[in-house]
Amino acid sequence: MIWIVTHNNSLYKDLTHLSKKFYEKTGKKIAGKKPIYMPEKKDVIANVLNDVVFIAPYYPEKIGFDNYGFFSVVDFDDFITDENIEYLGEEQVLKERLGLRIYKPKVAFKNMAGAKKLINDAQMFRKMEQMGQTIGGIFLFGVPGTGKSFFAECFAGETGRKVVDLDLSYISYTDNPSKTLLKVFEILLESGDKFVLLLDEIEKVFDTNNYRSMQVLGRLLTLLNDIVKENIQELVFIATANNITKIRDNNPEFLRKGRFRKLYFLNFPSMQSAKEMFSLYFSMNIRKFEKYMSILQVSFIKNIKIENLIRKIDVLLQEYKVINDNDKFIYTPAEINVFTEELFINYLINKITDLDDLISISAKEITPIQFSARDSIQKMLSQNNIYSDSAFDIKAFTEIS
Template structure:
């Protein structure tokens, strides 16, 4: 017996066409238990609904999923001008964004940009990447880079929030449902591509709760088998996992970082002076304060002032003291002065240097431990 799964209103408005297509006498819409019980022995009868049949009798049905009329969008969503990202977000219960960023929004990070270029070239020849791991100093752009990568490669970005999934009644079933849905969508729309971001994955590692360990184990199994013959789920996605605290991973789950699970392992360090200059230029232009700032101090002088002021706290002399996030905060502070006073002075710039204290000073011990482990990864 046939069970049709349809989210799109189009099919419910065209039941006659469906009957003809599948050579059916009747199609029962939104069946309840009584409908199923009273018709289950009839021939040439089908059921249609946006849900699956009951688990205890599911095996007796041939289940056919009907594609939405507009890719991710149903005809009703298309009419209401719902975005693809919002429609997918509603189905998955996770944050989905159509990233407005691209690699040009990143200052420096040449290793990541070069890897992206090579990856796109390899994909054009049939290569399928599995996952990329980003670890490093907080504020260096570990979460921002996947967003830029998604925008650059025209992929929707799905934020796989493990904490949110843990709040479900059955977390593992909830996790499976996400990948089952993406796999089903791939069957109907094989051109759809995603970036799946697992941010701060170390928060799921080393916890005492058995369910958390099982959830992590399930995730790693799925990740390990992606793009192989053993894969349970088949869809076009590149996973990005980020971490701030590498120590908890090395202490509790070092196998997470083994080769084969991730295509590349990157350590995103503090920027060098050249990269820092590029990041400054991006944010000074973004906040439209470049002319005001340069009329007081040139950029090289500002970088030198910051380097000298925090030289004692910086144990990596070849690196700039500020992370990309701190450079953004610094420029935002100058933007605030422009709004408050109508101008930016040299005193404002020097005061901001004192106020924006870098993480290498505020969390010196922890940052030094992270940087000592950078040799385990490809540096950025």
């Protein structure tokens, strides 16, 4: 009997990709044999004389069987090594060994609205890359819901890259976090593809009380330096954060000049950006619901004046505003998206046909984050003014709204 230990759920469905390397290592073939997944003790007893493959996330001892010659016990994680990366494929290795998500995004800059400075700079970065210069890293800090992670996907789509969702918290729990992170980079660079490495909410990893977290960050800083120094164009870091207090207090060197190509602060959208976002989301929802709409209904939606819509929402939700800036809209881009969907649903399904009622009801169904997280938002926005030391200068951040 063959007992394969693995924490990779994908193996519970398919053994065929294992058979070649398993045979090379053990001289035993497993393809074509009926596997038993997550065996219990009764399964082992019932099949002790049969030629069976067991697959489990634990060793046989856990259910009361020492390996008295009954089993050929193999830890599958040991099979994902340098010598079989080519056989398995680098993406499969990263997914199965490290639980990293790799995907090719279906969005690009045409799917974004507002944030003109950010998009223009990204186009400039792309031209730099075409001239043989590395982009290195981009750091996005700001209000939740302002599209930080979405920008990373759009940038990847625009530049023909795949996105690697680089979960540093997960990596920090591996046996050797520093070595694991280095291996990720080696695999990606050997693949021949180009990638955006998304470090989402990176502030959550800055834990000075956790040795493994600090080990990962130390290795990451080295790799960031190497990418710039060695002009490695295949990899682009895009890091996001909702709060940079921990970074500033614990590791201000992380954001020093030269490590990231550009630092951005994503604020609530300007009124002009909000107008562009509403236009984009209205167009998207018309395409989504058009087959359920009559010609008159489509006409009604298309004739809504976005400027009037924005003014009405601003007046309705004035009491919720935290920012004392008449050019800043109450909603984040994510909230504008949700509002637009609510408006279509209220119009098409709930049959609300009076425009003022439609706007009022849709707006009041969404509590702005400016109100629901008032204290956090005020603290976040205040970070624009309170940090100004030589190692960490918040003024180096370009504001995007």
